[in-house]
Amino acid sequence: MTHEPDADKTDHREGAEGARQGVTAGDAVVRAVGVTKVYRMGKNTISALKGIDLEIYRGEYLSIMGPSGSGKTTLFNMVGGLDVPSEGAVYIDEVDVSQLDSYELAWLRCRKVGYIFQTFNILPVLTALENVTLPMVFAGIPPAEARDKGEQILKRVGLGERMTHRPFELSGGQQQRVAIARSMANDPAIILADEPTGNLDLKTGTEIINLLLELKEELSVTVISATHDMKMLSASDRILWLRDGQVQRIERREDLDIEVGAVDGES
Ligand code: ADP
Ligand code: MG
Numbered sequence: 001m002t003h004e005p006d007a008d009k010t011d012h013r014e015g016a017e018g019a020r021q022g023v024t025a026g027d028a029v030v031r032a033v034g035v036t037k038v039y040r041m042g043k044n045t046i047s048a049l050k051g052i053d054l055e056i057y058r059g060e061y062l063s064i065m066g067p068s069g070s071g072k073t074t075l076f077n078m079v080g081g082l083d084v085p086s087e088g089a090v091y092i093d094e095v096d097v098s099q100l101d102s103y104e105l106a107w108l109r110c111r112k113v114g115y116i117f118q119t120f121n122i123l124p125v126l127t128a129l130e131n132v133t134l135p136m137v138f139a140g141i142p143p144a145e146a147r148d149k150g151e152q153i154l155k156r157v158g159l160g161e162r163m164t165h166r167p168f169e170l171s172g173g174q175q176q177r178v179a180i181a182r183s184m185a186n187d188p189a190i191i192l193a194d195e196p197t198g199n200l201d202l203k204t205g206t207e208i209i210n211l212l213l214e215l216k217e218e219l220s221v222t223v224i225s226a227t228h229d230m231k232m233l234s235a236s237d238r239i240l241w242l243r244d245g246q247v248q249r250i251e252r253r254e255d256l257d258i259e260v261g262a263v264d265g266e267s
Pocket of ligand 2: 072073232
């Protein structure tokens with residue numbers, strides 16, 4: 001975390017290309033095998049996922065795209081170890097998530113994965129800095145060290161002047177930056193974002209997408225984003241199109257019928 005703010009605002013394709021070239025078979029950070037999810041509501045059942053097979057590679061930016069109700073959040077919860085499948089299995093770093101005890105699950109959620117949500121979900125009574133240091137405190141990092149690191153991360157996401165602000169004193173985009181900073185607190189291997197731009201205007205949403213992309217390239221972190229925001233296409237290495245709980249297709253960005261960069265400004 002020693003990079004200059006704004007140092008990498010140029011062409012992101014090179015880094016993404018590098019990440020892709022580094023991908024080899026067996027380099028999956030997350031693997032879903034035959035994942036189904038059935039929600040039971042009284043007498044009714046809803047099949048939210050109907051057999052998902054998926055490999056997510058280390059260092060890639062994967063967008064899970066689909067209309068509302070297609071199962072994006074359900075899949076997000078599975079690959080993030082927040083919920084377990086009805087059938088099938090999810091492996092994070094080749095560990096079957098359903099086999100973890102509550103202590104191991106807590107470790108995974110605190111250290112391995114950083115989460116970002118549509119509604120930011122930062123704690124209203126805490127300052128930006130306190131929100132970011134909290135996961136480090138949970139992870140047992142000494143307070144002074146957590147504070148230093150929290151300050152560095154907040155500077156990196158462009159909030160160096162907003163450390164002691166509380167969420168109500170921040171714009172939506174700034175709150176999402178705090179959430180991104182918090183997600184990075186314990187150097188996760190995976191950043192999982194569920195509709196991270198869903199509550200943001202076009203310009204702010206684009207800034208958040210660009211920030212996620214920069215962090216992916218600087219930190220070699222895997223970014224998995226559930227979204228129906230088409231602005232996300234240009235940032236993604238691969239796009240998984242989800243429909244009615246099934247994978248419709250998975251595309252690489254270079255195979256998409258779009259010009260990289262041309263999507264900025266469209267929704
Ligand atoms: P998306 O994020 O793409 O909008 P979701 O994963 O939230 O889709 O939902 C997929 C389907 O599962 C929808 O039909 C939704 O109503 C249903 N669903 C989601 N969560 C629950 C739940 N906790 N209980 C019952 N049904 C649910
Ligand atoms: Mg959702």
